[in-house]
Amino acid sequence: MAIRLTNNSPVHYSDLQIDWLKCFVAVVDTGSLSRAAMEIHRSQSAVSMQLKKLEDAVSCQLLLRGPRQHQLTAQGQLLLGYARRLLDLHAETQSAFQGTKLAGRIRLGVPDDYAGKYLTPVLKRFASRFGGVEIELDCEQSTSLIPRVTKGELDLALISRDNARRGTLLFHEPMVWVGSPHFDVWRRDPLPIAVYEDASLARRSAINSLALQGRRYRVVYNSSSLAGQIAAVQSGLAIAVLTKCSVPDGAQLLGAEHGLGPLEPMQVAVYRSKTSQNSRAVDSLCELIVRTLRQSG
Secondary structure (H helix, E strand, C coil): CEEECCCCCCCCCCEEEHHHHHHHHHHHHHCCHHHHHHHHCCCHHHHHHHHHHHHHHHCCCCEEECCCCEEECHHHHHHHHHHHHHHHHHHHHHHHHHHHHCCEEEEEEECHHHHHHHHHHHHHHHHHHCCCEEEEEEECCHHHHHHHHHHCCCCEEEEECCCCCCCEEEEEECEEEEECCCCCHHHCCCEEEEECCCCCHHHHHHHHHHHHHCCCEEEEEECCCHHHHHHHHHCCCCEEEEEHHHCCCCCEEECHHHCCCCCCCEEEEEEECHHHCCCHHHHHHHHHHHHHHHHHC
8 A cells, every 4th residue: 555645845745655663652752673573573674774765755854863763854754643643544444444354352451440440441433343353351460461361361451551562552640649538647657558469560669659759658458359459548548659541530630739749640551462363353452552552542
């Protein structure tokens, strides 16, 4: 498929190939040629060559090459928006004609806090297009989902990623301090907190923030369950750190005025197993997750 991009410049633009745009977007999303190559299953030299062809086609530099990171130029930023829209349309066109042919099973994982707001709308759209695909859904914390995807026990998972190389980044989810408006738990010293398991990024973020504030605390509730965290907050047992999307109605958001510091947002990503790379069903769901959640995020 070839698409011609034009503007008011007198420079002649060559046809833009879909493969060039896929390489370009992959490099932007992953930050490097090597990670982009793994993402789209091409060699690093092939990705570099496709980028060179794309830059030749538009007669301008799109990326500033660094030893570890690639950054967009102003022209690259302009093209990125067009590239994403073109790739989305290309994928939707393929889905429209291939949807009825897809079959198989997808083993999918998602944390509780991302399931309702982010994944449910995606699965509704997917089911309407690909009724022949069976989905098995596991709800667990990202710390449990990541090793299962790595081992091939799950095909795909929506996760809070633990490093910049893990999966494809979708958006940043804010983290917030949450308490009950009926209990001034935040006034207590030491501060009682509810936390997830030891490996949890949310737990690490909460403790790091309190340490930077020099605020004393004590862990009074441990649970890997979102429902458990909310119960601890609503009962006045503790305050907790939650993803903003999972804050229940009626909860109180706490901040600097309550003596609490800022929190690092979660990097929400879609993480795919190597063993699923030949599955067209997983291809389709992964692409739909990326298209939908990049826009909503």
